[in-house]
Amino acid sequence: MSRFWSPVVHTLTPYVPGEQPKILNLVKLNTNENPYGPSPRAFEALRAEAADTLRLYPDPNADRLKEAVAAYYGVEARQVFVGNGSDEVLAHAFQGLLRHAAPVLFPDVTYSFYPVYCGLYGVDYETVPLDADFAIDVKDYARPNGGIIFPNPNAPTGRLLPIEAVERLVQANPDSVVVVDEAYVDFGGESAIPLVQRYPNLLVVQTFSKSRSLAGLRVGFAVGDAALIEGLERIKNSFNSYPLDRFAIAGAVAALEDRAWFEQTRSAIMRSRDALVVQLQRLGFEVLPSTANFVFARHPRHDAAHLQRQLRERAIIVRHFRQPRIEQFLRITIGTEAECAALVEALKVIL
Ligand SMILES: *Cc1c(COP(=O)(O)O)cnc(C)c1O
DSSP: OOOOOOOHHHHOOOOOOOOOOTTTTOEEEOOOOOTTTHHHHHHHHHHHHHSGGGSSSOTTHHHEEEEOOOOOOOOGGGGGGEEHHHHHHHHHHHHHHSOOOOOOOESSSSOTHHHHHHHHTTEEEEEEEEOOTTTOOOGGSSSSSSEEEEESSTTTTOOOOOOOHHHHEEEEESOEEEEOOOTTTGGOOOOSGGGGTOOOOEEEEEESSSSSOOOTTTTEEEEHHHHHHHHHHHHHHHSSSSSSSSSHHHHHHHHHHHHHHHHHHHHHHHHHHHHHHHHHHTTTEEOOOOSSSEEEEEEOOOOOOHHHHHHHHEEEBBBBBOTTTTTEEEEEEEOOOHHHHHHHHHHHHHH
């Protein structure tokens, strides 16, 4: 606390990211990072970028990256916004597209950054309970709102809302923006990006942090109607002209071009996920159906916080949320085959 703070600082409840412990040989399954590392072509591009040109500012509009994303998804570059991680893209969406008189709606169990942005930007919000199976029911969103946002698949549940249901939600809310946060969509979901051509109120947000294994580079993007993108650009250009540095632009473009690496690593993760689900079920866990690079699981006879501590003593870190409805769940990132095996072995001993 300080008397020098602006009044708003006293009111904030900042987001708490999963820990990044500085312990060696840790099995780190707590922040949904990709276990396989970025494309070798991204490394090459990053090395080439370490040059005298670093004395110059990067392209403020990151046109190369916008064009690469646009070509990849079959949209126009003016339908693409890029930011310093999708967290920044989401922040600008809250401030620029979701801040209206009516409250923004999001699930009661979801990405915990959403209420933090609402606090920062003074956005009124209401949470909509997931159903008893922790699924989103589109019917529950039929109420006045100033916008809707949810991850698909949802986090931390991993559950996917079928694309038909996403479209129904967008259709049913023509007067507000629906933001679909597709941080995990590449692990088996279907992207809503093709729908942006038909719905001017749909914004789809994605990240290079998970399926492209570039969490350390900080690159995210949004695809939507050109008018939505222009709103985000106005916010961005009133905040930071250069959110993406030269490395971020070059590395992201190269990662996007390496389709073979992308396919190979995401398939490996999906295979490991499906195998891990079976093994956890054999140990008695109830596992929610996951379309992400993590699973959300609870054991009917073992307390989640206790399990988390026991795993930690064996240098395995998973995420536990002390939050109503989900305090008995663990969110476990899909690691390499060896990491998944280490987790299962440790759980056998603990249980
Ligand atoms: C990881 C994650 C993000 C943030 O990704 P960055 O691009 O690394 O900022 C956004 N939304 C959800 C639901 C996530 O899990």
